[in-house]
Amino acid sequence: MPRTLMRVVIPAVIGVIVLSVVLVSSVKIVEAGHRGVLVQFGAVDTTKSLPEGIHFVTPFRDNVIPMEVRTQITTENVASASKDLQDVTTQVALNYHISPNSAQIVYQQLGFDYSNRVINPAIQESVKQVTARFNAEELITQRETVKTEIEAQIKQRLAAYNVVVETISITEFSFSEQFVRAVEAKVEAEQRALQAQNDLVRIQIEAEQAEATAIGQQHANIARAEGQRQANILEAQGEAEAIRIIDEQLRNNPNYLEWLKTQKWDGKLPLVLGEGGTPFIQIPTEEEEP
Structure with a gap:
């Protein structure tokens, strides 16, 4: 070249x-x-x-x-104490992201390791502060309130570092074995007391039902007896009325005397012979009537 x-x-x-x-x-x-x-x-x-x-x-x-600046998740286990000095282990899952418009500030102040520098310590401190305000039993029964307060604490702490909290999940509350046994014993005692109370109410209801049944049976017997008595009275009155009506009708009947004669006859035909030897039946006259 x-x-x-x-x-x-x-x-x-x-x-x-x-x-x-x-x-x-x-x-x-x-x-x-x-x-x-x-x-x-x-x-x-x-x-x-x-x-x-x-x-x-x-x-x-x-x-x-x-x-x-996408959503990231971190899980932290926190050992703390409740208001009544029970040991509590809390597992917190946090979804977060850094503020897109402040990414340069986060890098300048914290670098890439901002999770270990500010996020995990914020979770630890917030959980310890909140759990210390509740008894161990309240941590279970008021779980949603505890979660809300922990979330508010973490949001407040991380907002100063341009970290946005999306969601917080308390995945577990763990207590000492002694406390768990005490809670189980208390629950069992409450269940037995409730069962005894239910049995007492049931016995009382059954007794009231039996009493009501007996009273109802008694009233029914009385009603039947009264009904029978009224029926007997009506029957007697009916028979008496019938007799009266029959007697009145017979007395007004021209054949009444003949009927009376038949009532007096004992069924035997008296044999009386006259001069011609002809038998006849002697009928009593009115003067012979009783």
Whole structure:
């Protein structure tokens, strides 16, 4: 290759390489779910953060540090004490993300290890403060209230560090074996007392039902006796009335005397012979009637 051509080609190649390096250095890509922190000669630009996409920066001066702003989760086990000095172990699951518009501040103040620096300590301190205000039994019976207070404490602490709390879950409250046995014994005693109370109410109801049944049976017997008595009276009155009516009708009947004669007859035919020897029946006259 001629020397003159080499003098032209070599600088051109070098220029292309330098230009390529400059272009590569000036183009920065911020991936999805991240914000770019602009660092100029080691100093963080706290005025802004770069959104997702392609960005052109000053080569050899500006550097872009990616900070994840997607939802993250951390789980922390906290050992604390309740108001009545019972040992409590609480497991807290926290969903959070750093504020996208403050990613540069988080990087400047805390770096990438902000979870261990501020989030976990905030969970520990908040849980200990809240559980200390409740008895062990209240931690179980007022679980939602305890969760709300813990969440408020953590949100307040982390807001100062531009960390946004999304949700908090208290996945478990664990107590000492001695306390668990005491709670179980108390529950069993309450159940036995409730069962005894229910039995007493049942016995009382059954006694009242038996009494009501006996009273009802007694009233029924009285009603039946009274009904029978009234029926007998009505029957007697009916018979007497019937006799009276029959007697009255017979007395007004011209055949009444003949009927009386038949009532006096004992069924035997008296035999009386007259002069001609003809038998006849002697009928008593009215004077002979009793």
